[in-house]
Amino acid sequence: xxxxxxxxxxxxxxxxxxxxxxxxxxxxxxxxxxxxxxxxxxxxxxxxxxxxxxxxxxxxxxxxxxxxxxxxxxxxxxxxxxxxxxxxxxxxxxxxxxxxxxxxxxxxxxxxxxxxxxxxxxxxxxxxxxxxxxxxxxxxxxxxxxxxxxxxxxxxxxxxxxxxxxxxxxxxxxxxxxxxxxxxxxxxxxxxxxxxxxxxxxxxxxxxxxxxxxxxxxxxxxxxxxxxxxxxxxxxxxxxxxxxxxxxxxxxxxxxxxxxxxxxxxxxxxxxxxxxxxxxxxxxxxxxxxxxxxxxxxxxxxxxxxxxxxxxxxxxxxxxxxxxxxxxxxxxxxxxxxxxxxxxxxxxxxxxxxxxxxxxxxxxxxxxxxxxxxxx
Amino acid sequence: xxxxxxxxxxxxxxxxxxxxxxxxxxxxxxxxxxxxxxxxxxxxxxxxxxxxxxxxxxxxxxxxxxxxxxxxxxxxxxxxxxxxxxxxxxxxxxxxxxxxxxxxxxxxxxxxxxxxxxxxxxxxxxxxxxxxxxxxxxxxxxxxxxxxxxxxxxxxxxxxxxxxxxxxxxxxxxxxxxxxxxxxxxxxxxxxxxxxxxxxxxxxxxxxxxxxxxxxxxxxxxxxxxxxxxxxxxxxxxxxxxxxxxxxxxxxxxxxxxxxxxxxxxxxxxxxxxxxxxxxxxxxxxxxxxxxxxxxxxxxxxxxxxxxxxxxxxxxxxxxxxxxxxxxxxxxxxxxxxxxxxxxxxxxxxxxxxxxxxxxxxxxxxxxxxxxxxxx
Numbered sequence: 001x002x003x004x005x006x007x008x009x010x011x012x013x014x015x016x017x018x019x020x021x022x023x024x025x026x027x028x029x030x031x032x033x034x035x036x037x038x039x040x041x042x043x044x045x046x047x048x049x050x051x052x053x054x055x056x057x058x059x060x061x062x063x064x065x066x067x068x069x070x071x072x073x074x075x076x077x078x079x080x081x082x083x084x085x086x087x088x089x090x091x092x093x094x095x096x097x098x099x100x101x102x103x104x105x106x107x108x109x110x111x112x113x114x115x116x117x118x119x120x121x122x123x124x125x126x127x128x129x130x131x132x133x134x135x136x137x138x139x140x141x142x143x144x145x146x147x148x149x150x151x152x153x154x155x156x157x158x159x160x161x162x163x164x165x166x167x168x169x170x171x172x173x174x175x176x177x178x179x180x181x182x183x184x185x186x187x188x189x190x191x192x193x194x195x196x197x198x199x200x201x202x203x204x205x206x207x208x209x210x211x212x213x214x215x216x217x218x219x220x221x222x223x224x225x226x227x228x229x230x231x232x233x234x235x236x237x238x239x240x241x242x243x244x245x246x247x248x249x250x251x252x253x254x255x256x257x258x259x260x261x262x263x264x265x266x267x268x269x270x271x272x273x274x275x276x277x278x279x280x281x282x283x284x285x286x287x288x289x290x291x292x293x294x295x296x297x298x299x300x301x302x303x304x305x306x307x308x309x310x311x312x313x314x315x316x317x318x319x320x321x322x323x324x325x326x327x328x329x330x331x332x333x334x335x336x337x338x339x340x341x342x343x344x345x346x347x348x349x350x351x352x353x354x355x356x357x358x359x360x361x362x363x364x365x366x367x368x369x370x371x372x373x374x375x376x
Numbered sequence: 377x378x379x380x381x382x383x384x385x386x387x388x389x390x391x392x393x394x395x396x397x398x399x400x401x402x403x404x405x406x407x408x409x410x411x412x413x414x415x416x417x418x419x420x421x422x423x424x425x426x427x428x429x430x431x432x433x434x435x436x437x438x439x440x441x442x443x444x445x446x447x448x449x450x451x452x453x454x455x456x457x458x459x460x461x462x463x464x465x466x467x468x469x470x471x472x473x474x475x476x477x478x479x480x481x482x483x484x485x486x487x488x489x490x491x492x493x494x495x496x497x498x499x500x501x502x503x504x505x506x507x508x509x510x511x512x513x514x515x516x517x518x519x520x521x522x523x524x525x526x527x528x529x530x531x532x533x534x535x536x537x538x539x540x541x542x543x544x545x546x547x548x549x550x551x552x553x554x555x556x557x558x559x560x561x562x563x564x565x566x567x568x569x570x571x572x573x574x575x576x577x578x579x580x581x582x583x584x585x586x587x588x589x590x591x592x593x594x595x596x597x598x599x600x601x602x603x604x605x606x607x608x609x610x611x612x613x614x615x616x617x618x619x620x621x622x623x624x625x626x627x628x629x630x631x632x633x634x635x636x637x638x639x640x641x642x643x644x645x646x647x648x649x650x651x652x653x654x655x656x657x658x659x660x661x662x663x664x665x666x667x668x669x670x671x672x673x674x675x676x677x678x679x680x681x682x683x684x685x686x687x688x689x690x691x692x693x694x695x696x697x698x699x700x701x702x703x704x705x706x707x708x709x710x711x712x713x714x715x716x717x718x719x720x721x722x723x724x725x726x727x728x729x730x731x732x733x734x735x736x737x738x739x740x741x742x743x744x745x746x747x748x749x750x751x752x
Contacts, residue, residue: 002744003379004729009752020478020752054695076696096696099656099667099711102396121657122710152697153657153665184694280475281497281529289529291475294723295751300675300693317676318560319430319722320452320472320751321528334498335475346695347670350727353380353749368378373729373748375671375696376385376396 006368008354014363021278021337022292024352026250026367028359030272034249035068037268038231042243047235050074050093050224052246055346057371058355059087061249072115074224074244078106079374085114087370093117095143095180095224095244097125097153103376104128108136117141119180121155126167126174133173141177142168143222146209148202150184157205162212169218178222181206182244187229188254192261199226199233206239228269229258252345254301274307274339275348276356277322285329288312290322292340298347304340314340382744386732390739397654397713398668400728402626402743404735406648410625411444413644414607418619423611426450426469426600428622431722433747434731435463437625448491450600450620454482455750461490463746469493471519471556471600471620473501473529479752480504484512493517495556497531502543502550509549517553518544519598522585524578526560533581538588545594554598557582558620563605564630568637575602575609582615604645605634628721630677650683650715651724652732653698661705664688666698668716674723680716690716 009020019025038049051065053073062073062084072091075081081092091114098107098118110116111133120126120142133140144165147154155161161179169176186198206223213220226234226243228251234240247255250273258266277292297304299317306312311327322340326332342348353372357365385396395401414425427441429449438449438460448467451457457468467490474483474494486492487509496502496518509516522537523530531537537555545552562574582599589596602610602619604627610616623631626649634642653668673680675693682688687703698716702708718724729748733741 002382002384004382004744004746006378006380006749007752008378018478021476022751097656099654100397102394121659124710147659151663152659152692152694152699154659156659278475280473283497283523283528283530283532287527292751294674294676294720295726295749298670298674300670316528318528323528334500344670350671351749368380370380373382373671373727375398375668376383 006353008366010356010363010366012363012365016358016361016363017337019276019356019363021276022296023276023356024349024354025274025276025339026355026357027272028357028364030270031249034269034272035064038245038248039069041232041268042235045235046241048242050242050244052244053080053084055246056249056349057369057374058367059084059089059370060367062087062089077375078103078110079376080371081110081116082106083371083374085110089114091115093141093143095119095182097121097145099125101128101132104132105135108132108138108140111136111138111140115141117143117177119143119145120164120168121145121153123164123167126164126171130171130173138173140174142174143177143180143224144168145180146205148181148183148205149186149198150182152184157209158212161209162216162218165213165218166216176218178220178224179206179209181223181225182227183225183230184227187227188258189229190257190259192259195229195258196233199230199237203234203237203239210239228255247345250345253305253341253343271341273342273345275304275342276337276339279332279334279336279338282332282334286326288324288326288332290324290338291320292322293317293320295319296351297340297342298344298351300347301344304342307339307341309338382729384730384742386739386742388739388741392734392737392739393713395652395732395739397652398672399652399732400725400730401650401652401715402731402733403648404733404740406646407625410645410648411440414621414624415445417608417644418611421611422617424618426618426620428620429456429460431622432625432725433459433745433750434743435460435465435746436743438463438465453751454479454486455752456747457486457492458482459747459750461486465490467491469517469519471495471558473497473521475501477504477508480508481511484508484514484516487512487514487516491517493519493553495519495521496540496544497521497529499540499543502540502547506547506549515549515551518550519553519556519600520544521556522581524557524559524581525562525574526558528560533585534588537585538592538594541589541594542592552594554596554600555582555585557599557601558603559601559606560603563603564634565605566633566635568635571605571634572609575606575613579610579613579615586615604631623721626721629681629717629719647717649718649721651680651718652713652715655708655710655712655714658708658710662702664700664702664708666700666714667696668698669693669696671695672727673716673718674720674727676723677720680718683715683717685714
């Protein structure tokens with residue numbers, strides 16, 4: 001183990017203009033409205049909320065999600081779960097497979113401190129998870145992951161999933177807790193109807209699996225899935241009883257392209273996350289260069305948008321630079337700080353050590369992203 | 377300031393198979409051959425070597441570059457320079473603009489501990505750099521950045537660059553040190569002849585600028601540029617006297633597409649950098665899923681390659697997963713550790729806190745990437 005010193009880019013109480021750049025900004029008003037809106041849109045529906053903490057990697061945010069009614073959070077990695085439990089979250093499900101004796105030993109140890117769940121999609125892995133739980137003398141909640149169209153991890157719906165669930169149920173240190181059935185590909189389907197149909201197709205696969213489980217005498221107490229793009233469809237499906245949206249707290253340029261029933265951009269959630277960056281070069285009247293590049297935001301889902309500079313387009317990202325084409329001369333000046341809306345929020349957050357949380361033009365808090373880099 | 381505990385994914389002396397994943401592996405034999413080859417290819421040419429430390433962000437590597445004859449290193453950010461000086465490097469040039477009073481104060485303060493240079497491309501910025509140097513009572517080396525075809529930062533070659541150089545030379549706390557003239561776009565031009573011509577066009581622009589400087593009575597002691605793709609052309613150009621390759625220590629899938637005179641892949645440098653990852657799901661005979669995704673390597677220059685698994689293709693990366701399509705059943709098994717060759721080395725390194733350095737199948741060292749996240 002080693003400790004490293006980290007300097008936050010701002011002090012609490014500072015004016016936003018004194019924040020060092022690049023910095024990850026969180027608009028607290030928008031963030032809090034997003035937290036509230038998730039629950040408001042789900043009012044009266046028979047689902048629990050278990051937000052995905054892979055998006056924020058920050059116990060401060062997880063605590064606020066739980067305070068608003070989330071039953072806990074989910075995440076992807078044992079090291080993320082460790083950071084969240086250390087940060088005060090008592091209920092964490094790893095909705096992902098954990099493979100290898102060292103990781104499984106850490107997972108089982110964590111179950112002594114908090115309620116911990118994990119997903120499986122392989123018979124041998126079920127044996128290994130059970131062995132780790134037995135060694136640690138804990139009982140682990142285990143979800144069988146079903147591939148409902150993502151074509152990534154997970155067993156086939158129906159008979160195959162039920163067979164794996166039976167194996168889980170046989171194990172002395174595992175509790176069959178239900179199904180993990182996340183349709184990641186459906187989240188960013190742009191058209192409302194196509195997105196609804198993709199979610200419905202996933203729900204059909206879940207229902208077929210539930211039927212097989214029922215015949216095998218097994219009950220799935222939890223059926224979880226549903227990201228920011230489909231959670232409302234999933235919540236209304238009558239098969240999911242838990243949703244796990246993550247990006248809703250922040251939003252990003254990718255999600256901002258999803259459309260509603262009328263063909264307008266979905267406006268349920270607001271953009272609360274920005275990369276603050278400084279104009280560090282302005283070589284021509286139409287080109288400005290900012291000090292945030294690939295190491296400050298992720299372009300895997302496309303270029304960031306430029307907030308509040310009409311007509312400005314972020315056209316190119318290199319490691320430490322962003323090139324912005326301007327609509328009019330004089331739109332930006334050297335040293336000016338502007339906000340970028342990241343293309344994809346999750347891997348962008350993972351590049352930063354802090355959220356600089358602001359209200360109005362003042363830094364209200366600086367929250368450490370304690371699970372940044374926690375990919376073990 | 378805050379300190380955070382970081383756990384390396386391996387212990388010195390461990391077998392490679394016991395390294396936790398995802399992990400950034402450095403093949404020390406290949407790495408050392410790369411260090412040597414750079415100098416071997418430059419033997420007899422009138423250039424100094426100042427490797428770019430933005431690629432590795434690691435004083436341990438910078439020290440080895442200096443030990444092999446580099447005159448120092450360059451980097452992009454003040455916080456990188458601070459980490460490098462703290463790690464024992466006495467000569468660091470920031471070949472990039474530094475804008476804003478807070479950053480400039482830190483830059484000037486660093487010049488009390490080491491020889492420090494910086495690039496400029498704006499008259500007001502020259503004034504600001506001089507003010508910061510005067511306040512700190514130091515003399516800063518200043519390079520005028522010339523845009524030789526990258527269309528990012530930098531002033532136009534010729535008259536414009538000479539005018540800015542004159543401004544630098546007038547300042548009491550600045551020393552006009554020469555030209556920064558990096559043609560980033562030329563580095564990845566695939567064909568040998570096209571790459572050579574792109575480098576030659578940049579050299580012509582530098583020469584025109586030198587002529588203007590000469591008429592203004594100014595001498596550019598340093599003319600620096602040249603990355604891993606063009607450094608040899610630049611070294612032979614008779615205008616550059618310093619080259620700043622960075623990726624050569626590691627290589628990546630992008631650079632592995634550059635061709636030599638015969639149309640074969642350039643083999644001057646070997647792949648020394650890998651992301652070690654575990655097969656965490658193997659849902660079908662032709663599809664395996666590994667535990668490294670967008671948070672463990674950067675896909676901005678394309679998908680990673682799969683090392684040593686014939687026919688295997690990494691087709692899709694999500695935040696924490698990589699999907700690999702297999703040529704034959706039985707090619708991979710659950711829990712197996714394999715190596716990915718990153719699409720782009722620099723932003724990949726920035727996602728990790730450690731290089732796990734190995735020789736043969738044994739971990740020989742674990743080097744901290746102390747400037748990881750140092751984008752201020």
